[in-house]
Amino acid sequence: MSPTQQERTEATTASLVSAARDLFAQDGYAATSLDAVVAKAGVTKGALYHHYAGKRELFAAVFADEQRRLSEATVAAAQRKRDPWQAFEAGAVAFVEACQEPGVQRIFLLDAPAALGWETIRQLESGSLQLMQLGIQNAIDAGSIESRPVEPLAHLLFGALCETAMVVARAADQRAALHEAKAELHRLLGSLAA
Numbered sequence: 001m002s003p004t005q006q007e008r009t010e011a012t013t014a015s016l017v018s019a020a021r022d023l024f025a026q027d028g029y030a031a032t033s034l035d036a037v038v039a040k041a042g043v044t045k046g047a048l049y050h051h052y053a054g055k056r057e058l059f060a061a062v063f064a065d066e067q068r069r070l071s072e073a074t075v076a077a078a079q080r081k082r083d084p085w086q087a088f089e090a091g092a093v094a095f096v097e098a099c100q101e102p103g104v105q106r107i108f109l110l111d112a113p114a115a116l117g118w119e120t121i122r123q124l125e126s127g128s129l130q131l132m133q134l135g136i137q138n139a140i141d142a143g144s145i146e147s148r149p150v151e152p153l154a155h156l157l158f159g160a161l162c163e164t165a166m167v168v169a170r171a172a173d174q175r176a177a178l179h180e181a182k183a184e185l186h187r188l189l190g191s192l193a194a
Contacts, residue, residue, distance in 0.1 A: 013051050013061070015041040021062045025103030029059055029111040059107075059115050064124050066108050071128055073098040078135065085144035088135040089189045092161055093182055095128075099165035100178060109169045129158050145192050160188075 003011070019041035023032040034055055038045050052058040077094030081087035099109060112121055132154040139145045164181045171177035 009051075012041075012043055012047055015043060016048055016051065016058065017061050017065055020058050021065065021103070021107070024059060024062055024111065025106050028106060029055075029115045034058070056115060059111075060120060060124065062107060063112055063116060063121070066104055067124055067128060070095055070098050070104070070108070071131060074128070074131065083144055084135065084139040084142045085189070085193050088132075088139055089186065091131075091135065092157070092185060092189065095161055096165050096168065096178070096181060096185065100168060100174060105169040109166050125158075129154060132158050143194055146194050161185075 016037065020032070020037045023036055023040060032055075034045065034048060037058065038048050041048075048058070052061065074091040074095045078087040078091035081090050098104060116124075133150050136145070136150045136154055136157075140147050140150070164185065168174055168177040168181050
């Protein structure tokens with residue numbers, strides 16, 4: 001049975017995103033050419049332009065895929081805890097740790113602000129912010145933290161986690177910076193526990 005048009009489209013976009021991810025992670029956004037992406041993906045430039053208007057849109061697709069992977073790592077860590085606030089903390093730590101992979105650092109933390117801009121990044125990260133709001137609400141409902149407005153706390157903690165990941169990524173000694181960040185994150189979130 002031959003693949004359907006939908007299956008071929010999905011395979012092409014997956015191949016483009018995978019090839020672009022490898023090149024963006026290795027060489028950075030500015031140094032990666034679309035010619036290199038299509039060569040690595042084994043598709044034509046026409047196929048690329050059929051799915052993406054250009055390099056920025058392809059980078060946005062790669063960023064969205066990285067965001068999905070970070071969310072999966074966060075959720076997997078949270079699911080290993082029974083207490084909702086401990087689950088929230090485990091997810092937060094998993095996010096900061098996952099951001100230390102060099103490709104994630106390059107794409108997610110270093111290149112995305114200039115390549116995509118704040119508004120686009122915020123739109124692509126909206127699912128993660130919603131996950132944080134859900135985690136906070138679950139912790140409130142379970143009595144793990146005292147009742148408080150969920151949205152401002154989620155924004156505050158989301159900003160803190162993103163900045164923490166960025167600071168660790170840019171540190172001269174990333175291992176030491178990560179250790180210190182996790183200890184402070186534990187203290188901060190522990191202070192909010194009921």
